[in-house]
Amino acid sequence: MPKYLLIGLGVLLFLAMAVGDGLGIMAYLKLRSLPVQSAAAHVAGGSGSAAGKAAAKPTPKAPPRPTAENANFVEIPQFVVTIPARAPNAGTNGNAGDANAADGSAATAHPAYLQLSLSFLTESQRAAKDFAKLMPMIKSAIISDVMSSGLSPNGDPVKMKHQISEYSLQAANTIVSQADAKVGKTPFVGAYVTTFVTQ
Known part of the structure; x- marks a missing residue:
């Protein structure tokens, strides 16, 4: 009985690793298919890193100035x-x-x-x-x-x-x-x- 339990856990662990690797590969391929970013964004952190993604986002607009009515x-x-x-x-x-x-x-x-x-x-x-x-x-x-x-x-x-x-x-x-x-x-x-x- 313990032998079958260990084999079952091993199979589940193997499947979990395979699914995780598959998801990782899919995420990598999605990043590779994105258009090339500017050189500055690539140097700042590459296309796959959080810094690269942040550099690729457009800069936020300044908050609008209040009008005279609500200032x-x-x-x-x-x-x-x-x-x-x-x-x-x-x-x-x-x-x-x-x-x-x-x-x-x-x-x-x-x-x-x-x-x-x-x-x-x-x-x-x-x-x-x-x-x-x-x-x-x-x-x-x-x-x-x-x-x-x-x-x-x-x-x-x-x-x-x-x-x-x-x-x-x-x-x-x-x-x-x-x-x-x-x-x-x-x-x-x-x-x-x-x-x-x-x-």
Whole structure:
């Protein structure tokens, strides 16, 4: 009896492997019959890999901007961020290094203060209500991002405003979407710096 059981299990195992191999071969042949993708997609991951398939998909369209009828702005009132002082980078031989930061600004001897207010655009009433409830968390994340970013008040103010807008939009979308999955991953489509004063 145990002999027949072992033989039966062996046959079932063999059949399962044969079916699996057959399905694998069919999947491979289907991929081979697809039209040739661009060289960039092939280099990114080949035609059979997940990266290659992702590269072959068309890029998603940007979300449509809300119309004036359904646009909702939520605001963070004026607040002040301290931008820490930056010392010049030391050279490798102990000599003074480059005093300029990545944004082309010079090192600052004293901390600077940045007064900001921000507006966020959404078309979701739910996202606007969630934003109001979560504003302290969003504001804290923005302050942390600005302080740790290495931005300098001596740098290009247009670049600085753009970076702050990006940090702010990312922080608001992340915090609100994690707190309420019903609003989606990007409930806010824009962040706008409405007050920008450096001291």
